[in-house]
Amino acid sequence: MEKNQSKLCRGFANILGSTPSIINGVCTATRSRTNFHPIVLGRKAESFMFVPQAFSFENMNREGRALCLGETVLLQEEVNPFMSKLREHGIIVTATHNHWLFDKPRLMYMHFETLDEPLSFARKVRDAMTVLVTHNVSVETSLNNGQSDSYESSSDDISLMTEESNPTNQNFGTSSLCNQFNQILGGTMHTFENGQCIVMKSRLNIKPVVLGKRGRSFLLIPQMFTFESMTSDGRALCSGETVILQSELNPFISRLRQHGIIVTAFHNHWLFERPRLMFIHWESIDNPLSFARKTRDALKVLTTREILPRR
Secondary structure (H helix, E strand, O other), X not given: OOHHHHHHHHHHHHHOOOEEEEEOOEEEEEEEOOOEEOEEOOEEOOOXXXXXXXXXXXXXXXXXXXXXXXXXXXXXXXXXXXXXXXXXXXXXXXEEEOOOOOEEOOEEEEEXXXXXXXXXXXXXXXXXXXXXXXXXXXXXXXXXXXXXXXXXXXXXXXXXXXXXXXXXXXXXXXXXXXXXXXXXXXXXXXXXXXXXXXXXXXXXXXXXXXOOEEOOOOOOOEEEEEEEOOOOXXXXXXXXXXXXXXXXXXXXXXXXXXXXXXXXXXXXXXXXXXXXXXXXXXXXXXXXXHHHHHHHHXXXXXXXXXXXXXX
């Protein structure tokens, strides 16, 4: 990326209080809502997969306007205030939904897009984020605030909650294990920190157009896999997500279910895109390398041929 573009990327991320990086040649700014301390399938779920905020811009025209994308995790009570703020700034809200099941407190995710000058977009999003809570949010505070007191475990939920880890347990994952996890899944980048392994790659064979702009942002074509909260039995909270074509969705679901993996959501994230992009999320309590092999097998049903937008 050119020096002036790199400076712009740093400025973009700085406004959003995020860390800048270049992924697929696209300025991407990321941060986690570290005041969130959710539990998923009875395990702590504090990796970027569960508490993300991510923003990108790309394909800038001569007037300085670019395709700008954003997403954030939210509490249920934050959804409408945040949505209203985005709309006041003319930003298109493209999706609001869950990504996970058996999560406490209930986590929602909002995705949004616009064509704008990157720094203008960043300032608008920063203003919208002023409605978000900054206090620590955990299962206990959520219950005390009456947000989850109607939760009742089903028989399936009860069986899943038997996997709950002792909160005094340490993380038993290692960077070597994360390296093996990454190798199985063919990641292009991975990190291991605080017992959280995150593997990322992009489906670069999918070449979407959004709002009339070609897009390569990781937010558009992601594949991400994680494990965290490992206990001494070698099992961890494992999760995954991928962009997926409509025709691939049901074959992929069938393969995940054959492996006993919980499919937690599938839906759009964006609007006005070609081809139509869907996104699927899944989770399991499993040995990380076993989960990685099962996921790799499921990913084999996805096409590797070039997918171009159709009019």
